[in-house]
Amino acid sequence: MNDLAIVLVSGGMDSCITAALARTQHELALLHVNYGQRTESRELKAFHDIASHYRVPKERxxxxxxxxxxxxxxxxxxxxxxxxxxxxxxxREIPTSYVPFRNTHLLTIAVSWGEVIGARKIFIGAVEQDNPGYPDCRPVYYEAFNNLVRWVPGQQRVSRWRRP
Structure with a gap:
C-alpha cells in the first residue's frame, strides 16, 4: 500500500464499496459527516463497523x-x-432527496482534513447512475471540483466510484 486516502463513508453500500476499492491501493482515513439526515443513527453504526473491519486507527x-x-x-x-x-x-428533474450542494460541503471537509494529515487522494461513493438528477453526482461536477482542488497544497484529487 502507498499513499494515504480519505474515503467519505456514509455507511451505505456505495461508500462501503468505495472504501474496499480505495484500500486496495491506499492506506485509509475515514470521514463521516452528520448533515442532519434522517438515517444518521444507522449510517453512523455502519460507519463504525466499516472502520472496525478495516482496522482504521482512531487518528485516521x-x-x-x-x-x-x-x-x-x-x-x-x-x-x-x-x-x-x-x-x-x-x-431531467432533481429529486426531493437532493440535499443542496451537500457533496461540495463534504468534499471541502475532506480536502481540509487531507491537507492536515497528508492524504493524497479523496474517494466518494457518488454514483450518477443511481441519481442522475443530482447535480453534484455528475462527472462535470467532479471535474470542476478537481480544478478547484489543484490550488490546494498537496494537490489532492477526488476519485468517484463508478459502476463497472
Missing amino acids: ILITSIDYLSKIGGSSLTDPRMNVQDAQVPA
Missing part, C-alpha cells in the same frame, strides 16, 4: 457534523415534513 477517523444543511432545508433527506419522492424520477 473523523466524525463531524454540519447540521446547518438540515436548517437550510429543501431536501426530504433532512426535512421530516417532506415526503421522499418515488425513485423513478425522470433524469
Whole structure:
C-alpha cells in the first residue's frame, strides 16, 4: 500500500464499496459527516463497523457534523415534513432527496482534513447512475471540483466510484 486516502463513508453500500476499492491501493482515513439526515443513527453504526473491519486507527477517523444543511432545508433527506419522492424520477428533474450542494460541503471537509494529515487522494461513493438528477453526482461536477482542488497544497484529487 502507498499513499494515504480519505474515503467519505456514509455507511451505505456505495461508500462501503468505495472504501474496499480505495484500500486496495491506499492506506485509509475515514470521514463521516452528520448533515442532519434522517438515517444518521444507522449510517453512523455502519460507519463504525466499516472502520472496525478495516482496522482504521482512531487518528485516521473523523466524525463531524454540519447540521446547518438540515436548517437550510429543501431536501426530504433532512426535512421530516417532506415526503421522499418515488425513485423513478425522470433524469431531467432533481429529486426531493437532493440535499443542496451537500457533496461540495463534504468534499471541502475532506480536502481540509487531507491537507492536515497528508492524504493524497479523496474517494466518494457518488454514483450518477443511481441519481442522475443530482447535480453534484455528475462527472462535470467532479471535474470542476478537481480544478478547484489543484490550488490546494498537496494537490489532492477526488476519485468517484463508478459502476463497472
